[in-house]
Amino acid sequence: MSRAPGPDAGSPDRSPSLRPVASGVLANLAVGTLFAWSLVAPDVTADVGAPPGSGSAVFAAALVVFTAVLLGVGRGMARFGPRWLLGAAAVLAGAGLGLTATAQRPELPWLGVGLLFGAANGVAYGVSVALAARVPERRRGAASGLVVGAYAAGPVLLGFAAPPALAVAGWRTALAVLAVTATGLLVAAAALAPADRAAGAGADRAREPVERGALVALWVLFAGGAAPGLVLFATAAPLAAARGLDAEAAGAAVSLLAAGNLAGRLAAGWWSDAVGRLPALVTALAVTTTALGALAVSSGAAAVLPAFAAVGLAYGAVSALVPAATADRVGARAFATVYGRVFTAWGCAGLLAPALAGEVAAAGSRRPGALLLLAAPVVPAVLAVVALARRPTGRGPSAAGNRPTPAGGRG
Numbered sequence: 001m002s003r004a005p006g007p008d009a010g011s012p013d014r015s016p017s018l019r020p021v022a023s024g025v026l027a028n029l030a031v032g033t034l035f036a037w038s039l040v041a042p043d044v045t046a047d048v049g050a051p052p053g054s055g056s057a058v059f060a061a062a063l064v065v066f067t068a069v070l071l072g073v074g075r076g077m078a079r080f081g082p083r084w085l086l087g088a089a090a091v092l093a094g095a096g097l098g099l100t101a102t103a104q105r106p107e108l109p110w111l112g113v114g115l116l117f118g119a120a121n122g123v124a125y126g127v128s129v130a131l132a133a134r135v136p137e138r139r140r141g142a143a144s145g146l147v148v149g150a151y152a153a154g155p156v157l158l159g160f161a162a163p164p165a166l167a168v169a170g171w172r173t174a175l176a177v178l179a180v181t182a183t184g185l186l187v188a189a190a191a192l193a194p195a196d197r198a199a200g201a202g203a204d205r206a207r208e209p210v211e212r213g214a215l216v217a218l219w220v221l222f223a224g225g226a227a228p229g230l231v232l233f234a235t236a237a238p239l240a241a242a243r244g245l246d247a248e249a250a251g252a253a254v255s256l257l258a259a260g261n262l263a264g265r266l267a268a269g270w271w272s273d274a275v276g277r278l279p280a281l282v283t284a285l286a287v288t289t290t291a292l293g294a295l296a297v298s299s300g301a302a303a304v305l306p307a308f309a310a311v312g313l314a315y316g317a318v319s320a321l322v323p324a325a326t327a328d329r330v331g332a333r334a335f336a337t338v339y340g341r342v343f344t345a346w347g348c349a350g351l352l353a354p355a356l357a358g359e360v361a362a363a364g365s366r367r368p369g370a371l372l373l374l375a376a377p378v379v380p381a382v383l384a385v386v387a388l389a390r391r392p393t394g395r396g397p398s399a400a401g402n403r404p405t406p407a408g409g410r411g
Helices: 019-039 041-048 054-070 073-080 082-101 108-133 137-169 171-192 212-234 236-242 247-275 277-297 301-330 332-366 368-375 378-389
Strands: none
Touching: 019 041, 019 054, 019 082, 019 108, 019 137, 019 171, 041 054, 041 108, 041 171, 054 108, 054 332, 073 082, 073 108, 073 332, 082 108, 082 171, 108 137, 108 171, 108 301, 108 332, 137 171, 137 247, 137 301, 212 236, 212 247, 212 277, 212 301, 212 332, 212 368, 212 378, 236 247, 236 301, 247 277, 247 301, 277 301, 277 368, 277 378, 301 332
């Protein structure tokens, strides 16, 4: 029995250029530095006369703007194309970071980072994952993993480079250098991106709008799969200390969480091209649950460090697999619009995570078994995977768990 051809089956170009993927990698490497804001936020808020602790509120505002802007990227790509949108992201990023670097008033970080750099994130991230979605399904997971992995790599790199730079040059110079660097990366990404709004889509035509049930399932999957990792990121250091780690080991736990996130993004997408998107997602959810169980029943570095690394790995995997699974289901042309809605799940989970962080850290020392409650969102996420598996798209690898057939033919 043969399957209906996938979106790339009729494309004359079965070896697409790597330029769009490289564009997405550069763009996300630039804007992912938003997640290193905490490295300079205390100094920024103190010097501009902002209330103590307002740096985290600026970051939350940037996430809200990021999520809201991403909702409009689909229309923007249809009207202007990826190259123009990435050019706009370069202007927004340079202006936002530059404005903050010269700020003398407490409201300017809100404008520079919260609004302008948050908007640059929404535009650049939306375009980047949409470019990865144009890759044929048999390699789409690897492409998505590279693109979203670059977003996580930015703060990892700054984590090493920023402390000595801040000690030598101060936060204003460091932020100005970051503004120039981010702008340059986004300009290079724009140069590599397709100029035509339809470029790279080939014969991949959008199917009918994704059915509401599938959209809801993707939303629940993203929210439930990402929530445990986001909460752990929000409370990593105090939770590690509460589970018996000293300051040095707690720092190692935070580093392992970030490293796991990056490794999960890079590896999971590639692996899903071989085993299927849905099986890979189920594996990631199982790893999250197992790691949280170990964190709840054990203390000390021997248990906590691997658990942090595993949660980071699973969170990174979900972050890479959900966009690839969405593209498999709706096609490349419809992806940017549909994924903007799916991504609001991450935004909601990200805003709730800090609210739960204090309770989670306290539970780590008083009632460690309560940490198992962090696994509660995984239950609806698993049910969402089951629902997606029961909603076959009838087109190639999107059905039967999104497993691609061997290159050169459709089974």
